[in-house]
Amino acid sequence: MYIVKNTITQNLKLVYSGTFNFHQIKRQGFTEPTSIQAQGWPIALSGRDMVGIASTGSGKTLSYILPAIVHINSQPKLGRKDGPIALVLAPTRELAQQIQQVADDFGHSSGIRNTCLYGGAPKGAQARDLDGGVEIVIATPGRLLDFLESGRTNLKRCTYLVLDEADRMLDMGFEPQIRKIIEQIRPDRQTLMWSATWPKEVKNLAEDFLKDYAQINVGSLQLAANHNILQIIDVCQDYEKENKLSTLLKEIMAESENKTIVFIETKRRVDEITRKMKRDGWPAVCIHGDKTQQERDWVLQDFRSGKAPILVATDVAARGLDVEDVKFVINFDYPSCSEDYVHRIGRTGRRQKTGTAYTFFTPNNSNKANDLIQVLKEANQVINPKLLELADSKSGGYGRHRGGRNRWRSRGGRNGKDRSYSRSRSRSHSREYNGRGNRRSYSRSYSRSRSPVSNRAEVIGKSYWSSER
Numbered sequence: 058m059y060i061v062k063n064t065i066t067q068n069l070k071l072v073y074s075g076t077f078n079f080h081q082i083k084r085q086g087f088t089e090p091t092s093i094q095a096q097g098w099p100i101a102l103s104g105r106d107m108v109g110i111a112s113t114g115s116g117k118t119l120s121y122i123l124p125a126i127v128h129i130n131s132q133p134k135l136g137r138k139d140g141p142i143a144l145v146l147a148p149t150r151e152l153a154q155q156i157q158q159v160a161d162d163f164g165h166s167s168g169i170r171n172t173c174l175y176g177g178a179p180k181g182a183q184a185r186d187l188d189g190g191v192e193i194v195i196a197t198p199g200r201l202l203d204f205l206e207s208g209r210t211n212l213k214r215c216t217y218l219v220l221d222e223a224d225r226m227l228d229m230g231f232e233p234q235i236r237k238i239i240e241q242i243r244p245d246r247q248t249l250m251w252s253a254t255w256p257k258e259v260k261n262l263a264e265d266f267l268k269d270y271a272q273i274n275v276g277s278l279q280l281a282a283n284h285n286i287l288q289i290i291d292v293c294q295d296y297e298k299e300n301k302l303s304t305l306l307k308e309i310m311a312e313s314e315n316k317t318i319v320f321i322e323t324k325r326r327v328d329e330i331t332r333k334m335k336r337d338g339w340p341a342v343c344i345h346g347d348k349t350q351q352e353r354d355w356v357l358q359d360f361r362s363g364k365a366p367i368l369v370a371t372d373v374a375a376r377g378l379d380v381e382d383v384k385f386v387i388n389f390d391y392p393s394c395s396e397d398y399v400h401r402i403g404r405t406g407r408r409q410k411t412g413t414a415y416t417f418f419t420p421n422n423s424n425k426a427n428d429l430i431q432v433l434k435e436a437n438q439v440i441n442p443k444l445l446e447l448a449d450s451k452s453g454g455y456g457r458h459r460g461g462r463n464r465w466r467s468r469g470g471r472n473g474k475d476r477s478y479s480r481s482r483s484r485s486h487s488r489e490y491n492g493r494g495n496r497r498s499y500s501r502s503y504s505r506s507r508s509p510v511s512n513r514a515e516v517i518g519k520s521y522w523s524s525e526r
Contacts, residue, residue, distance in 0.1 A: 091116035091408070092275045101249060102127060106270035108263050109251045112283055114379075114407030115275060118159045121145070121219045121249050126164050128217045128247065129192045140187075140210045141194040143217040144242070146235065148225040149197065150175035150350070151357075155379045156195045156221065169193060174200045178350040184209055198226065198234035205241060212241045217249075224252040224259050232262070239266055253400075254280045282399050282436045286386075286406040287413045290429070292443035298417045299333070302389060305415060306339055306367070314384045316360070319369045320401050322390035330389065331369045341367040372397060378404055388416040395428040423447045 090098070093111040100107045101124035111117050125143040132142050147153040150173075157173040164171060171193035172186035180203075187194075187210045194201070194210070204210050218239070220226065226235060248267050252259050255274075263270060282288065293301060302319070309315050321327045324345040334341040342356045342365040359365040361380050370378075372392065383405045392398050398416070405412025418429070426448035433440050 093117050093273065094120045096273045096275070097121070098124060100271045100273065101247075104247055106247060106267040107249045108255075108267065108270050108272045109249070109275075110253070110255050110273070111251070111275040112253055112281065112403065114283060114403055116408065117221070117251050118156055118379075119163070121221075121251070122156070122159050122163055124249075125160075125193060125217050125219070126167055126169055129169055130167060132214075132216065135190045135192065135214065137190075138211075139190060139214045140212050141191055142214050143193045143219070144201075144212065144215050144238075145193070145195045145219040145221060146198055146201070146226065146238070147195065147221045148229050148231065150177060151353075151378050152222065153195045153197055160193050160195065164193065171195060174204060176200045180204075198231045198238060202234050202237060205238065212238070213243070215242045216246045218242055218246050220248070220250045220262075222252065223250050223262060224254050224256060227258050227262065232258075235262070254396075280396050280399050282432050283403055283406045283412075284436050285409065285411045286402055286436070287411070288402065288416070288433055288436065288438045289413065290416050290418050290433070290441045290444050292418050292441055292447065295419050295421065298389060298419075299330075301417060302330075302387065303337065305387060306334070309385050310339065310366075312384070314382060316363065316366045316380070316383045317368070317385040317387060318378075318383055318401075318404050319367065319387045319389055320392070321369060321371065322392075324371060326390070327369050327371055334367065334369070339367055340365045341369055343369040345371040372401070379407070380404070382410075383407070384412055386412065386414040388414070391416060391418055391422040391425065391429075395425065395432050398429065399432060418444060418447075420447065423450070 093109055093115045094117075097107065097109055097117070097120035101121060109117060109120060125145075129142045135142070145153075145156055147156060153173050153175050157171055160169070160171045170186075170189075170191040172183060172191045172195070174183050174194060174196035176197060176199055180200075183200075184204070187204065205212070220235070226232070248270075250259075250263055250267060250270075291301060306317075309317055319330070319341075321330055324347055327343050327345050331341050331343040342359050344353055344356045348356070356365075356368070357380070360368045368380075386402045386405050388398065388401060392401060402412075402414035402416075405414060416429075418426070426444055430440055430444060430448055
């Protein structure tokens with residue numbers, strides 16, 4: 058029943074559960090495992106190779122960290138100049154740091170040491186950790202390969218290997234480095250691979266390096282948006298976006314839970330928009346590829362603590378960024394593909410909570426309209442009819458589709474400009490939507506029924522786009 062309820066499919070023979078002392082988990086405030094944890098722990102604890110396909114925010118990090126701790130505790134202690142027992146490879150330094158935090162939280166009571174190796178930071182402190190001996194290494198492929206080739210560490214003791222976000226690592230071109238690293242690991246290792254999707258390239262990697270692996274899928278094998286996220290698409294012109302962003306922030310910052318990530322395409326625009334926000338009095342910080350590691354750490358600390366509840370970012374923060382209680386994501390610029398869109402909005406709605414994602418979609422993005430519509434349909438979201446017009450228009454023009462009688466049609470005039478964020482409408486939207494997935498002025502029947510997110514999207518979507526009041 059649990060498997061059916063949580064849309065879990067299994068491809069494995071019978072495996073036997075391991076044992077673990079769960080007091081540490083209770084002390085961290087966990088009341089029950091997520092779907093991927095409930096299915097992944099017995100397999101990983103049995104020593105089997107495993108592939109886990111799960112969306113962001115599913116709790117996959119703990120799915121492999123706890124079995125890693127059990128595995129390490131059953132191995133002989135490290136000797137002088139021994140390398141790690143467990144190795145976790147991740148695509149970005151942000152994800153690597155977050156994995157390290159989980160390893161700290163749950164490995165501390167067992168006396169298990171770890172280090173995090175990533176580029177963009179001095180090698181000295183990382184090298185000292187390796188010299189002192191660590192049971193777990195969390196690393197990006199490039200920096201780890203640097204240490205291996207210089208002889209600073211080795212993988213002779215490594216018997217537990219994790220490839221996290223394998224699809225992302227392949228997308229970023231890390232396959233040659235991954236193969237070089239795995240060639241240095243003993244063949245009797247246990248290997249676990251985690252991915253949000255299951256494309257041919259990831260499957261080929263699994264076939265090359267995993268033996269008789271069990272496969273667990275939570276949800277679809279295709280990349281899909283978290284259904285706990287309300288997605289609102291605002292079709293507009295480029296020159297309208299800054300005013301729309303300002304209006305949105307006024308509404309969001311009035312909420313008690315207002316932690317927000319704003320995604321912008323270029324580093325220059327990130328800096329410009331952040332400066333403008335600060336001039337307007339908003340507590341904003343920003344992160345992008347030109348920031349030093351010290352600046353990144355400072356920015357993320359302020360954002361996590363709530364001191365600066367607005368984080369403006371490029372896609373460097375889209376994958377692996379795990380911050381508690383992000384309630385809103387704003388796509389100021391639409392990303393280059395629907396996969397990046399799904400990963401961006403996945404920063405909210407984590408750990409089975411709800412969230413809201415706003416996206417400014419312009420005529421320049423019209424070639425991506427069909428892909429976005431498919432993502433919205435799969436998540437049972439209401440689709441802005443102006444987005445459908447962009448997708449249907451052969452020329453990719455804006456507001457040319459006249460159709461038949463459409464109750465959703467904007468009364469914005471012949472030029473088709475979207476006025477959904479006019480002053481009067483923004484006030485109405487602010488009164489109706491309180492940022493917690495509820496509305497203050499929706500129908501009584503909806504209030505009593507407490508409908509799921511898909512129904513909330515329908516009700517809120519009609520208010521957001523419709524000019525029929």
